[in-house]
Amino acid sequence: MLFNSLHFLIFFPIVIAVYYLIPRKIRTYWLLAASYYFYMCWNAKYVLLLLFSTIVTYVSGIMLEKCPQEDKGKRYRKLCVAASFILNLSILFVFKYLDFGIASLNQILSHLHIELNAPAFDLLLPVGISFYTFQALGYTVDVYRGEIYAEKNFFRYALFVSFFPQLVAGPIERSKNLLRQLDKPAAPTFDRFRDGFLLMLWGYFLKVVLADRIAVFVDTAYGDIETYTGVYLIVATLLFAVQIYCDFAGYSVIAMGAAKILGISLMENFNSPYLAASVAEFWRRWHISLSTWFRDYLYIPLGGNRKGKIRKYVNLIITFGVSGLWHGANWTYVIWGLLNGAYQIIGDILTPIKKKMVGILDIKEDSLSHRCLRVVTTFLLVDLAWVFFRANTVFEALRIIKRMLTARNHWVWFDGSLYECGLNEKNFRLMVWGILLLFVVDICKYKGMKLREVIARQDYWAQCLCVIVAILGILLFGMWGAGYDVANFIYFQF
Amino acid sequence: MKRIKAILWIIVMFLLMAAAYKTAAFYLGGKTAYHKNGDLLRVADACDVLFLGTSHVTTEIYPMELWREYGITSYNISGYGHPMALSYWMMMNTLDYADPKVVVVDCYVMESDAMVINDQKFMHFSLDSIPFSATKVRAVFDIFDDFDSRAEYLWSFSLYHDRWDELKRDDFEVEYGQTRGAIFEVGLSEPDEFMIKDVKAEPINSVGVTYLRKIIEECQDRNIEVVLTFLPFPAQEDQQKVAAYAGEIAREYGVDYLNFLQMNVVDYETDCFDSYSHLNVAGGQKITSFMGGYLRDNYGVADHRQDGLTEWDEDYVDYQRYKINKIQSQESLQNYLVMMADESFSLCLYVDGESRIWEYEQYVNQVHNLAPEYEFPMLEEAIGRGEDYCLIIDNPGRTVTEYCGAEGGTTETSFAQITYKEKEDGSKGLYFGDSEESFVVERCEDDRIPTVQVVLINNLDGTVVDVQRFDEALRVNK
Structure with missing residues (x-):
């Protein structure tokens, strides 16, 4: 069930209505049932994997708490964590990486002139498996570290793993934040409802008006790179950066809004990422729940930046390489991750030179122009890496970059040819206006101004007007409905 | 607070x-459905007859002609490719608003198991004009299996919402169709070879037959008379068998059946729109006229022309205007003659003696088709002698006057006294009443000699509504 499907628009009001009509003590069960139904709408059988992950991490949590912290207990505790990780990651490996591993092995062996040709398993990737697996593993580590008590109530814990707003595409919540709230959700208030509703509207705008509209252009250009070369690919690549942002942030915001209406505050997943002035800052603003997960559960345990520069760089490469692999079982994702890691290492190495240059050229580091230059540079670097993320193979990505840079068709900027790449002129203009609106909203957010709060301070009539305009805008200009195949959220595949 | x-x-x-x-x-909504069935609900309660079926019915039964000729109030709720299930549900939805005396069902495609039309725009074409109701919900749930389709037909906004980038004036100033659900097919094709045989009915167990039975049973439950038809087209043997089995079903339920394949109502040489399936307007006019007489004579369907249904009279004026526009938009003599096989117009046709029109038998047939019961002796003479030919058809009383060669004369018609005579320069002139201006001219503005000229008179008010001149290629001379 997709957030942008009619099915969800029927499902969600029913969930809310029943949730607030039934007694408080059985609400957890209702939300759990709704969450499992939500997941089973996609594939009923795969709910067993979700249940398995839930049971393994639940049991590991209980056992961790029962083991004493002293010497002997320490070994058992480590065993518990290891068992939880091995079981969960095995499932993840089998369903997500096995075929990739086999294909890679076949390829390597064939280069060595050894014909093995191990067959692929072609298993259907369970939707959201990376998200709920990481969320559940995070819980195991949190209990191990003693940051939280193990959850005794199995149903509440099962809801923590399967809470439907963030089940299939995050944010990857921390047990400290979510379990406590699932125990005592906030009381329903008008302000909370309004806030959640406005969040959902903004999410739908990002997804169905912007992301899916941009996707038409990007898919057309990337789908035929022999015809759409040069400027087309440059525009498509720039737009893909916006598409993936709107797509993923859209999902996260809808999830936050839906959870808020149910009395749960989820963590912010995006914070104006394309206004970052360095790649490191970008990763503090992009997919925050995953970045911080890797920081807390991988980068810091590896030693972080505490063990010297070389070790720090190695840790960065490992973390971003794994992050790339987390996104998908393909070398394109690995290269995308490594590229982002490399950006940061190179940035770190070049810092003294940069500082020297700034001094020599008498550049004011706090000036707007310098900031803009850094933002644009960061965006272009990140965008270049997105080419690998978007391409089907590494060679395709390299071909795209080559055709982007070598083909000469600059007239396309001026002669209206851009309107023949999937989007007509009116739709193209609408997309540009939408991106401008997103840019303004992101700047406001960057400056610490929340538009939701601005709207909430207005008179009721003005609030109503905003909501009406937003709903009608999404209904009219959104890419949805019968004439359009409902597009999956890109991050579902992870 | x-x-x-x-x-x-x-x-x-x-x-x-x-x-x-x-x-x-x-x-934003699609307007095609409004053009076809947009005024159904407005007039449904006054309709004595409903016509169901596929495009055969849509293009061959003209309710406003039934009103003109017989005073019968009816609506054509058929549609392109309608499976019998859709016909059934169109009827059920209409019966929420209408109380007809007779329902006429055409049995074409009753052998099909299809519930939907492959080209979904035709489904919308029919269903979009029906307002949301419990019956519509039942219809959509019966016809469609999947959630998305059901949502699409119950909430058509989900399909049309992104039309914002193609809105035109017509979307804001919506005009309902003037034809009560009928659509004119204007054109002429040579029919495929076919032979009507005395075929034996073979039982058919199809979804279509199931729904046909449901239609009949539903009507009989409601005391509505049912007439089954099989409208004419160049039917091959397998279709003739279907037509024969429709007769069996009619017998089984004790309802009337009109198998037009076995009747000589149309002339396939002049009345086919395409070679294999549909009739053109000329054929449709004949079918409609026949149906009107049949319904009046066998079911006593009332003539409401004196019943003060001013709405229908006013709508008929609009309908006539629609037809005139349609005629004026035709660019070939062939299509013009197809449209003029219509008793609601009178006409004067002038053919230059040097024209080569008569070399094509099709045109001779089409002229005959303007008044099929008439012999046209002068026409044969004009063709034989290669002379000018003038034909005046006064349709209210169906009076036909012909002139050939240098012969001239004056004839009284219901709309004017018409004089056909030679002018001083030797060319021919056609004068209405005392007017000194001739409708038939020797030369057009571009100095070309028009081969064929037509003057069209609206029988409603006796005014000339169109004068067309056709060049050697028999295209409209603009």
Whole structure:
């Protein structure tokens, strides 16, 4: 069930209505049932994997708490964590990486002139498996570290793993934040409802008006790179950066809004990422729940930046390489991750030179122009890496970059040819206006101004007007409905 | 107090949004359905007859002609490719608003198991004009299996919402169709070879037959008379068998059946729109006229022309205007003659003696088709001698006058006294009443000699509504 499907628009009001009509003590069960139904709408059988992950991490949590912290207990505790990780990651490996591993092995062996040709398993990737697996593993580590008590109530814990707003595409919540709230959700208030509703509207705008509209252009250009070369690919690549942002942030915001209406505050997943002035800052603003997960559960345990520069760089490469692999079982994702890691290492190495240059050229580091230059540079670097993320193979990505840079068709900027790449002129203009609106909203957010709060301070009539305009805008200009195949959220595949 | 205010504002918001949504949905909605069935609900309660079926019915039964000729109030709720299931549900939806005396069902495609038309635009073409109701919900749930299709047909906004980038004036100034659900097919094709045989009926167990039975049973439950038809087209043997089995079903239920394949109502040489399936307007006029007489004589369907149904009279004026526009938009003599096989118009046709029109038998047939019961002796003479030919058909009384060669004369018609005579320069002139201006001219503005000239008179008020001149290629000379 997709957030942008009619099915969800029927499902969600029913969930809310029943949730607030039934007694408080059985609400957890209702939300759990709704969450499992939500997941089973996609594939009923795969709910067993979700249940398995839930049971393994639940049991590991209980056992961790029962083991004493002293010497002997320490070994058992480590065993518990290891068992939880091995079981969960095995499932993840089998369903997500096995075929990739086999294909890679076949390829390597064939280069060595050894014909093995191990067959692929072609298993259907369970939707959201990376998200709920990481969320559940995070819980195991949190209990191990003693940051939280193990959850005794199995149903509440099962809801923590399967809470439907963030089940299939995050944010990857921390047990400290979510379990406590699932125990005592906030009381329903008008302000909370309004806030959640406005969040959902903004999410739908990002997804169905912007992301899916941009996707038409990007898919057309990337789908035929022999015809759409040069400027087309440059525009498509720039737009893909916006598409993936709107797509993923859209999902996260809808999830936050839906959870808020149910009395749960989820963590912010995006914070104006394309206004970052360095790649490191970008990763503090992009997919925050995953970045911080890797920081807390991988980068810091590896030693972080505490063990010297070389070790720090190695840790960065490992973390971003794994992050790339987390996104998908393909070398394109690995290269995308490594590229982002490399950006940061190179940035770190070049810092003294940069500082020297700034001094020599008498550049004011706090000036707007310098900031803009850094933002644009960061965006272009990140965008270049997105080419690998978007391409089907590494060679395709390299071909795209080559055709982007070598083909000469600059007239396309001026002669209206851009309107023949999937989007007509009116739709193209609408997309540009939408991106401008997103840019303004992101700047406001960057400056610490929340538009939701601005709207909430207005008179009721003005609030109503905003909501009406937003709903009608999404209904009219959104890419949805019968004439359009409902597009999956890109991050579902992870 | 704050909570009450908030609730009040939410209610206001919902109302405002509903109004804005309704407006947007109307402007964005597909208008084709409105053009076909848009006024169905407005006139449904006055309709004595409903016509169901596929495009055969849509293009061959003209309710407004039934009104003109017989005073019968009817509506054509058929549609392109309608499976019998859709016909059934169109009837059920209409019966929520109508109380007809007779339902006429064409049995073409009753052998099909299809519930939907492959080209879904035709489904919308029919279903979009029906307002949301319990019956519509039942219809959509019966016809479609999947959630998305059901949502699409019950909430067509989901299909049309992205039409904002193609809105035109027509979307804001919506005009309902003037034909009560009928559509004119204007054109002429040579029919495929076919032979009507005395075929034996073979039982058919199809979804179509199931729904045909449901239609009949539903009508009989409601005391509505049913007439089954099989409208004419160049039918091959397998279709003739279907037609034969329709007769069996009619017998089984004790209802009347008109198998037009076995009747000589149309002339396939002049009345086929395409070679294999549909009739053109000329054929449709004959079918409609026949049906009107049949319904009046066998079912006593009332003549309402004196019953003060001013709405129907006014709509007929609009319908006539629609037909005139349609005629004026034709660019070939062939199509013009197809449209003029229509008793609601009178006409004068002048053919230059040097024209080569008669070399094509099709045109001779088409002229004969303007008044099939007439012999046209002068026409044969004009063709034989290669002389000018003038034909005047006064349709209210169906009086036909012909002139050939240098012969001239004056004839009284219901709309004017018409004089056909030679002018001083030797060319021919056609004069209405005392007018000194001839409708038939020797030369067009571009100095070319028109080969064929037509003057069209609207029988409603006796005015000349169109004068067309055709060049050697028999295209309209502009």
